[in-house]
Amino acid sequence: MNAAVNAPPVPAALLTRRERRHWRLRIVLVLWSLGLLGLAWLLGIAADTLTVERQLLTALAAVLMGGPVMAAAFRSLRQPDLHGVVDQLVALAVIACWVSADFVTATLLPVVMMIGRVLEDRSLLGSREAVEALSNLTTAVARRIDAEGVVTSIDVAALRPGDTVEVRAGDKVPADGVVVDGVASLDTASLTGESLPMEATLGQTVLGGSVSLNGVLRVRVTRVGGDSALGRVVALMQEAERSKPAVTRLLERYAGKYLILVILLAAMVWFTTLNSAAVLALLVAACPSAMVLAAPSTALAAVSVAARHGILLKSSVFLERLADADAVVLDKTGTVTTGQLRVVDVRCEPGVSSDHLRALARALGRVSSHPVGRALAHLSGDDDVVLAEVHEQAGFGMVAMAPQGQVLLGREALFTAHGITCDPAPSHAGPVAGVSEGTRFLGWILLADELRAGVAATLDALRDLGLGRQTLLTGDRASEADRIARLVGIDEVVAGALPHDKLAFVRQLVDSGGRPIVVGDGINDALALRAGAVGIAMGGQGSDIAMASADIVLTGHDFARVATCVRLGRRARRTLQLNLALSAGWTVVLITLALVGGGGSGGALTAAVLQNCAAFGVLASAGRLLRFDERSGVNE
Incomplete structure (x- = not known):
């Protein structure tokens, strides 16, 4: 079997080969275009009679920068979205510059707008860096113990379930497994978000990527590569990175209508004023550059913060649902109890x-x-x-x-x-x-x-957050369920529930207008997890089916992360609302200035610079979300 089969599903580099080639071409074109503009400027200083030569140089620079702009606008026609609106408006502005023979603006405008695209790509790279950091938790070499007890260093990709490995102090656990001998303290903070070391003893499950702080362990490998806990963490983060927030899909639904409105407004300005500078400024001011960044930057920041807390979101869509939740339904065994x-x-x-x-x-x-x-x-x-x-x-x-x-x-x-x-x-x-x-x-x-530590306190915190209806939904007998419910302060108990009973209860709650968070860990919780507004699987020891059915996976055993999910969802929604208001308000202000001021000299370039300022402001606002850290008490 190829060794690559066992490798976690992580990208080979932060940028794909196509993306690297794309950015290299852009950088080369920018350097050549700016060089041609500089040469034209020097010719103007040297001799006032070289007007034709200067025009040819600036026209060539405009063609070099305009080519990628036109190509991007043409590609966006096949699948219109917010990026496509920006590309098409910039392309129209560049065409208007060509028609009016303003080749300097036609060259500099794409350069300035490219800065905004760099800011956007930088926010995406932050998510990819988080994925790469997770992949670096694995070790390259493992110490495998053969049947005769001889320890041999091998590539970790060669490990198979059933192998026994030795983990010494300072080593990273090479794969998921069960301790068969030894005692050690393991640092699992990078995987589970838990700050305290885990004491690994005989029979205990350990996760690949954990760091041994002391002692020597012998571990029987149970999962490798993409099947391991770390592999699943990376896969979930990549899935969340690719997902689009709900508000982005809503904005994209109206992107085409917005483009038509801007074109009609620009046409009206031209026919009433015959002012090409005002039209250029309007087209650039109407670019929703900041709005393109508002939702994705907030979502990526929230996904990164969640992963830092041992919370894996399968999609950023569930952030909004967490913020709206008003009830919680809990399984008993493995959820409320250990x-x-x-x-x-x-x-x-x-x-x-x-x-x-x-x-x-x-x-x-x-x-x-x-x-x-x-x-x-x-x-x-x-x-x-x-x-x-x-x-x-x-x-x-x-x-x-x-x-x-x-x-x-x-x-x-x-x-x-x-x-x-x-x-x-x-x-x-x-x-x-x-x-x-x-x-x-x-x-x-x-x-x-x-009883799992901190359950009662977490349920109190959820009540303070407005999740007042709390139900213990379990297949266990009524006497045991009632005992556990009394210990944690739950009033509503449904005992003896089979998987289809759990599904029916959650569906009834949803049909009555409730928005429940369903928390479970077992195979019998899978249907209920799928039916709830948000399903959360206790992934520290949960079944694969439960984790596949859930919308969110908690990588550790800390039940308090359920309340963290709700608080993070609400904080992310406030940040998103602020970013949307900032980007929309700024765009309206720029359009108003373009209409009132008539564009003026360099109006389009000024509008482009101001658009980048708005994009930077949106990113800074989303960056504040990265300060959310309930492990140290910082959540404001």
Whole structure:
């Protein structure tokens, strides 16, 4: 298999080959045109009699700069948009300059307008730089451990699922995987936005691109290349970069009508005043250069800020929907809770040592793939227990042989089936597992799903933001759902819901005029995520189907990012409204000045310079959005 198959889907360079060739040609034409204008100016100083020569030089400069302008205007006729309106108006202005033999203006006008296009491309490159920075999180070399335990340095593209790699202090984790040995602290801030290091221990999932701060890990690779968490992050950012904000699509719908209106206005000015300078100034002043930048620059800034917080937007469209949200629907397991069981109590039979029971349970848990077993594997205890003939009985538990005889771990029915007498399982909302050794029952272990940190505070923050209707929508039993809802302050609970029930509930909420944010992580949440106004997947440990169905993916485990999404959406909308008002108002002012002032000497060039000032102002306004950082408390 080609190594490129495993490479994350990132661009090879910030500019494509075609874009680089395009800009090189523009730069060459600008240099030649300005050189010809300079030569004509020098000839004018040297001799006043070389008028024809000077005219020929300026005309040649105008042709050099006018060629790309005409080509761009012709291409825009096939698919009119805001860029096309700008290109066509500039082309009309250049044609008017040619007709009036004003070759100097015909040369300088495209040069000045090109500055605005540079500003626009610069804002797009900022998004591409963010994608390239993410791709640089991967390491080029991985330390693979073969079956004999020999460590070999290989290209990371050669890694395959199932390989085991060694990660030392200072190394980057080369691919997604599961820790099979060792303990280390991992810096995941670049991937998840979480500032605190993650403690990686046995059985824990680690993400490619994380940096090991200390310790040595052995990691079994599970995902590589584009299938890894980092690969999916890059793909989502590229998808968001390509998407158009809703307001941009709306403006493009009326772009053709706006162009016709400007042409009619220019024609009216010409027939009433016969002032070509005024017509030129009007055509340039009417270019919506700043408006072209208003929505994309804001959207790209918001997408970059979101990624910095571990929030991946599949499209900038969802920023507007986040700002309008008025309700939130939450899954329980893996969303409100961590989805990982933990031991909350050990109840031993009389005369049974708690340490001995824990040691047996730990040994059985370490060879189990069941969630209960994984939780028991983290119990404290000796590692001296040796097990043989381990069998898992689906739905009942585990059976194994120890030096002291047969050991059992599981439900009450398992012990009854093996003729072992035990007390009834204690009443408990979560899972309960019993342990026996030989013919003696040792005791019960009580487990529970752990509440995710910060959920209650985040829900309070969402209420303050106007998302007052909050529903816990889960397939779990009612008693457990009610318990979790009370802990986090949710009043509305729908328990025992299957995937189609969740879909029906969300659709009913939408049909009644609600605009719900749906937050989930599992396969059974996929339909509901798709049906909500905005679907948010807890991507830290969520299923692939849930992440594919969601509109937004949270790369980490921080539930507080749900409130961050809403605040960022509303901040982005305010910024967009300001940018649209600034660009539209500035264009109206320039058109008014062009009509009142009659253009004057250099009126078109002045209008072009002022248009670039407006474009710079819009970019500066969008740049203020980049200061939004809730990790440090800056969100204004």
